[in-house]
Amino acid sequence: MKRRITIAIDGYSSCGKxxxxxxxxxxxxxxxxxxxxxxxxxxxxxxxxxxxxxxALDTERLIPRLGEIHISFxxxxxxxxxxxxxxxxxxxxxxxxxEVSEKVSEVSSVKEVRTKMRTLQQDFGKNKGVVMDxxxxxxxxxxxxxxxxxMNANLDIRALRRFEELxxxxxxxxxxxxxENLVKRDYDDTHRNEDPLTKSDxxxxxxxxxxxxxxxxxxxxxxxxxxxxxL
Numbered sequence: 001m002k003r004r005i006t007i008a009i010d011g012y013s014s015c016g017k018x019x020x021x022x023x024x025x026x027x028x029x030x031x032x033x034x035x036x037x038x039x040x041x042x043x044x045x046x047x048x049x050x051x052x053x054x055x056a057l058d059t060e061r062l063i064p065r066l067g068e069i070h071i072s073f074x075x076x077x078x079x080x081x082x083x084x085x086x087x088x089x090x091x092x093x094x095x096x097x098x099e100v101s102e103k104v105s106e107v108s109s110v111k112e113v114r115t116k117m118r119t120l121q122q123d124f125g126k127n128k129g130v131v132m133d134x135x136x137x138x139x140x141x142x143x144x145x146x147x148x149x150x151m152n153a154n155l156d157i158r159a160l161r162r163f164e165e166l167x168x169x170x171x172x173x174x175x176x177x178x179x180e181n182l183v184k185r186d187y188d189d190t191h192r193n194e195d196p197l198t199k200s201d202x203x204x205x206x207x208x209x210x211x212x213x214x215x216x217x218x219x220x221x222x223x224x225x226x227x228x229x230x231l
Contacts, residue, residue: 003231004030004129007224008138010197011151013185014158014165016208016216017133020151022081023217025131028224033073033124035134035141037084038117039108040095041071045086046107047100057103063112071120098166098173101181105188108135114194136195138203147227148203149220157209158182 007024009017018034025032046052051062073082076092083092094100107113114136121141125132132141138148153161159179166173189197199205204223208216 002228004127005146005224005227005231006125006128006142006144007131007147007149008142008145008200008203009131009133009149009151010135010138010199010203011133011149012153012158012189012197013182014162015151015153016161016213017151019213020149020208020216020220021131021133023213024220024224027217027221028131029129031124031130032082033121033130033132034082034084035117035121035132035137036104037073037092037095038071038120039113040100040104041084041086041091042066042069042113042117043100043104043107044091044095045069047103052103057106057110059110062107062110066112066116069116093169096166096169098171098177098181101185105185105192109188109192109194111194135189135197138200139198140195143200146231147224148200150199150203150205152205152207154209155179155182 007030009021011017018036021034022032024030046057046062049065051058070087072085074085076083083090084095085091118141121132124130125142134141138145138150156179159175159182162178162182163173163175166178206216206219211219
């Protein structure tokens with residue numbers, strides 16, 4: 001039996017991290033964990049509980065309530081993918097909305113939030129055989145992951161992908177608004193004090209601007225197979 005490994009995928013927003021992570025997990029029979037969905041779920045909790053003051057996150061009120069937040073993933077046979085649950089409620093659609101995207105960077109910069117999410121993420125992956133994507137998976141959550149990828153793509157291509165994804169779900173956010181949001185999130189992710197987005201020295205960088213999903217998957221699967229042969 002082949003040894004099971006941990007695959008950590010980091011990178012910028014809307015650069016295809018979750019797409020390749022889901023496809024890899026399906027091909028390998030691994031578990032897939034969307035760490036970004038976890039931060040989005042915390043953001044939704046803050047929105048639902050009026051934890052904003054004058055439009056800004058009230059961290060002093062959020063931190064004492066982190067113990068009330070329970071996040072899990074459950075397989076949805078109709079989508080052939082996992083849905084995100086917040087306190088036993090399916091919030092998969094809600095957390096993908098633009099209004100959540102506009103607030104998630106602020107929530108994910110809170111040290112106490114990151115500590116709670118990191119503990120959950122490490123618990124999810126303690127038995128290996130996991131593919132996890134996010135911003136700090138290869139640098140902080142699983143620094144010893146056997147395979148690390150760092151994803152990137154042209155900004156306009158990323159914005160168009162996100163625009164088409166939201167449009168298909170009925171979200172009316174415009175291309176310009178989405179592009180502006182991505183620029184802001186890129187800046188916030190790379191400049192926050194807590195676990196900023198950086199490329200791990202041992203990560204493989206993959207720019208998928210001009211790659212099809214099939215080309216990208218095959219490229220990464222080759223890397224996985226090469227690695228597994230050496231273990």
